[in-house]
Amino acid sequence: MPLPKINPTHTKAWKKLLEHYKSIKDVHMMQWFSENENRASEMTIHWEDFYVDYSKNRMDAKTMALLLELAEETQLKLAIDKQFQGDIINETEGREVLHTALRSPRSAKIEVEGQDIIPEIYEVKAKIKDFTNGIVDGKRKGYTNKAFTDVVNIGIGGSDLGPAMVVDALQYYKNHLTTHFVSNVDGDHVNEVLKKLNPETTLFVIVSKTFTTQETLSNANTIKAWFLKSASENDVAKHFVAVSTNIEKVKDFGIDGDNIFPMWTWVGGRFSLWSAVGLSISLATGFDNFDKLLAGANAMDNHFKTADFKTNLPVVLALIGIWYTNFFESESEAVIGYSQYLNQFATYLQQANMESNGKSVDRNGDKVTYQTGNIVWGEPGTNSQHAFFQLIHQGTKLIPADFIGFAKSLHGNKDHQDKLMSNFIAQTEALLNGKSKEEVVAEFKSQNTSEETIKQLTPFKVFEGNKPTNTILIDQLTPESLGKLIALYEHKIFVQGVIWNVYSYDQFGVELGKQLASKILKEFGTKDQIAGHDSSTSNLLEYYKKLS
Ligand code: F6P
Numbered sequence: 001m002p003l004p005k006i007n008p009t010h011t012k013a014w015k016k017l018l019e020h021y022k023s024i025k026d027v028h029m030m031q032w033f034s035e036n037e038n039r040a041s042e043m044t045i046h047w048e049d050f051y052v053d054y055s056k057n058r059m060d061a062k063t064m065a066l067l068l069e070l071a072e073e074t075q076l077k078l079a080i081d082k083q084f085q086g087d088i089i090n091e092t093e094g095r096e097v098l099h100t101a102l103r104s105p106r107s108a109k110i111e112v113e114g115q116d117i118i119p120e121i122y123e124v125k126a127k128i129k130d131f132t133n134g135i136v137d138g139k140r141k142g143y144t145n146k147a148f149t150d151v152v153n154i155g156i157g158g159s160d161l162g163p164a165m166v167v168d169a170l171q172y173y174k175n176h177l178t179t180h181f182v183s184n185v186d187g188d189h190v191n192e193v194l195k196k197l198n199p200e201t202t203l204f205v206i207v208s209k210t211f212t213t214q215e216t217l218s219n220a221n222t223i224k225a226w227f228l229k230s231a232s233e234n235d236v237a238k239h240f241v242a243v244s245t246n247i248e249k250v251k252d253f254g255i256d257g258d259n260i261f262p263m264w265t266w267v268g269g270r271f272s273l274w275s276a277v278g279l280s281i282s283l284a285t286g287f288d289n290f291d292k293l294l295a296g297a298n299a300m301d302n303h304f305k306t307a308d309f310k311t312n313l314p315v316v317l318a319l320i321g322i323w324y325t326n327f328f329e330s331e332s333e334a335v336i337g338y339s340q341y342l343n344q345f346a347t348y349l350q351q352a353n354m355e356s357n358g359k360s361v362d363r364n365g366d367k368v369t370y371q372t373g374n375i376v377w378g379e380p381g382t383n384s385q386h387a388f389f390q391l392i393h394q395g396t397k398l399i400p401a402d403f404i405g406f407a408k409s410l411h412g413n414k415d416h417q418d419k420l421m422s423n424f425i426a427q428t429e430a431l432l433n434g435k436s437k438e439e440v441v442a443e444f445k446s447q448n449t450s451e452e453t454i455k456q457l458t459p460f461k462v463f464e465g466n467k468p469t470n471t472i473l474i475d476q477l478t479p480e481s482l483g484k485l486i487a488l489y490e491h492k493i494f495v496q497g498v499i500w501n502v503y504s505y506d507q508f509g510v511e512l513g514k515q516l517a518s519k520i521l522k523e524f525g526t527k528d529q530i531a532g533h534d535s536s537t538s539n540l541l542e543y544y545k546k547l548s
Contacts, residue, residue, distance in 0.1 A: 002091045003082060004075040005363040008326075008499050009370055013069035020066055021327040024058070028466045029432055032060055045311050047303060049475035050484065052313055056432045057320055057400075057468045058328070067319035068309055070499060076315070079498040084305055086110055086117075086266070090505035091363070097505050098264075099271035099490070100301045103294040103483070112266055124262060124276055129287040131241070131261075131279070135203060136175055136286060143235035144200045149178060152193060153280040154223065155207030156183040156215045157351060158269030159243075162486075163207070163280045165348035166273060166293065169341045169482055170285050172410045179284045182223070185215040190222050199230045204240045206255070207277050209269050211246035214514070220253065243276040268505050270351045271490060289479045296483025304491045314491030317470060321400070321492065322499055324468065325371050330398045332375035336384055338405040338424040341477055345404075346378035349489055356493050358509060359502035372500040382423045393431065393463055400468040403428055404485070408476040427469075434465020524548070 008014055033039050033055075043055035043064075059067075071077075082089050086096045101110045101117055109116050134140035138147030153163055160183040167179050180193045204223055208216040227239060237256040243263060244250050250260050261276035273281065274294055282290035300314075309315045324330040335346045357373035379387060381403070392399050405424040409417040440461045444454040472488075474481050497504030523530050523541060530541055 001082065001087050003079050003089045003363060003498065005501060006074045007362065007364070007501055008070060008074055011070060011073040013066055013073050017066050017070065017327060020062060024060065024063065025328070027058070029056060029058060030465065045313055045316065047307075047311070047313060048299065048484070049481055050313065051473040053471040053473070054316060054320060056428055057470070058466065059320070059323060063323060064310075064319070067323060070322070071309055071315060071319065071495075074499045074501070076309070076495060076498055080305060083494065084301075086112055090268070090503065092503050092506045092508075095505070096266040097268060098266040099268065099274055102267065102274035103298040103301065105298065117264070127261060128276055128279055128282050128290070132282045132287045135283055136177065141238070142200050142202075143231050143238050146201050148203045149176070149201040150180065150197055151177050151203045151205060151280055151283045152180045152182055152197070152223070153205050153207060154182050154216055154219050155277070156213060158272050159207040159209065159216065159277055161344075161348045161351050162270070162273030163278055165344040166278070166281045166482065167284045168344045169477070170281070170289060170479060171341060172477070173285045173289050173479060175284065175286055177283055179280055182219050183215065185218050187222070190219050194223065194226055199227050199239070202239065203283070205279050206240065206242040206253070207279070209245050209263060209267075209272065211242070211244045211249035211253070214518070224254070241279070243279055270355055285479070292479035293483040296480035297487035299480070300484040300487035300491070304487075314488055315495055317488070318492040318495035318499070320470065321374060321496055324398065324400045325374055328398055329371065330400055332377060332399055334392065334399050334401040335376060335378035336381045336401055336403050337378070338381040338403065338420055339477060340380055342404060343380055346376060349376045352489065353493050355507045355510070356504040357497050357500060357502060362501040363503060364501070368500070368502070370500070372502055381427065382420065385423065385427065389427070392467060398467070401431070402470045402472060404472045404474070406474050406477045410477060428471055430463065431467035431469055432465055434463035435461070437462050
């Protein structure tokens with residue numbers, strides 16, 4: 001059964017939220033903090049190793065109560081159940097959405113078309129484990145009988161961003177293998193990676209759900225040709241493996257049947273790192289760590305499925321996002337990981353979030369009349385403080401931000417960790433409090449600044465504050481906690497898609513550009529003047545043809 005198709009703006013809760021917004025839009029959060037000394041504890045959810053404080057948001061208890069009514073009226077609970085039980089909720093592609101099954105325990109039973117999929121999932125996991133151990137232990141060798149030293153993941157979008165982000169985030173847990181990622185069809189990417197490699201000791205993992213993606217196939221072909229300069233066709237089987245649903249196409253590419261790791265159409269590309277798409281994670285960190293990542297995600301799945309919405313992390317964070325997007329009309333949200341290990345987290349989230357909810361037609365096929373899909377961006381703290389924080393603190397835009405930090409470091413250097421975490425805590429305090437005119441003047445006076453300078457500079461030094469943040473403080477970065485964090489955002493995206501009444505699991509918006517690029521690619525090869533384009537496109541095409 002498909003998802004409910006409820007226009008959120010037609011609910012009673014939406015109308016109440018519109019009224020409520022008018023009454024609190026100008027309130028400074030500090031007023032609520034001074035009126036209620038329990039505000040922080042009332043608006044903090046402590047679940048396992050996650051401490052999530054959402055009190056620094058422009059909302060009160062009534063706001064959350066109304067947002068919860070909205071979740072109720074849009075039948076969120078029913079939608080969650082449908083997703084987990086494998087209903088065809090990706091209606092436009094006629095598919096189930098079961099990335100959560102990939103991290104379910106062996107004892108689970110989840111059916112697709114009457115067939116329990118758990119045994120298949122565990123078969124592939126066993127294959128991943130076996131293969132990983134062979135490569136990591138050096139028992140599986142290359143064509144000159146040397147152990148592997150390097151792994152190259154060839155894929156793009158969901159077949160790249162998730163594994164690349166996790167391998168980077170779990171560097172601390174890495175083994176001796178060096179992992180590389182080739183995604184862009186720009187030849188510079190593959191060329192620069194190949195310069196670093198020895199064909200005798202490199203394993204290539206081609207990851208493509210469809211095995212039709214131009215970028216991935218071009219890179220795979222270039223790499224295979226490079227490999228064959230020193231090795232023979234017979235050696236390909238030892239060095240090339242593939243992850244795909246399209247077994248025939250993989251075989252056509254010349255990959256041995258044994259070297260194919262299957263995946264399934266019920267796993268969306270951007271939610272696929274939990275499948276064999278995560279093979280490079282398993283190779284880089286060992287299968288046990290990959291499995292712990294999955295276990296962490298499964299813990300978050302259980303929390304999401306069972307926790308009351310009031311204390312349900314993905315639900316609460318999603319509702320806060322809706323509050324800003326649809327009532328404050330904010331356009332974007334920043335995700336700032338106070339960990340260099342989360343360097344690629346925002347990039348990963350951009351696909352997960354924007355490919356999922358960047359939709360303007362609702363589940364009834366009607367054009368939406370409200371905002372959906374936020375722009376997600378961010379960089380790690382403290383670097384970002386020295387880059388774009390000026391705009392968040394004193395700019396004209398409202399940018400709600402998630403601050404993610406880990407209480408215990410992995411490196412053990414207390415000096416660095418204390419400095420990092422003092423910034424982590426101070427920034428959300430500064431964004432909340434701001435700095436009043438009185439405080440600025442008092443500070444100037446304490447420094448014996450002249451009256452003239454005080455008058456001149458005070459306006460520039462005032463911070464209004466009242467800038468919303470969520471603080472996600474996690475005990476430590478481990479494979480489990482990373483799994484939980486990723487699953488938290490996956491579910492947040494799902495909840496928002498349900499409430500916005502859009503289909504979060506298709507991505508037709510990326511098709512048109514692909515179609516036109518393949519048409520233009522053919523036109524590059526013709527000598528004739530090209531018709532059928534607007535004049536700007538025609539000029540660009542002709543100009544490129546002349547120069548290239
Ligand atoms: O960009 C569109 C997209 O279809 C993504 O959804 C997907 O993750 C990516 O391309 C790669 O697709 P594939 O894994 O089939 O090569």
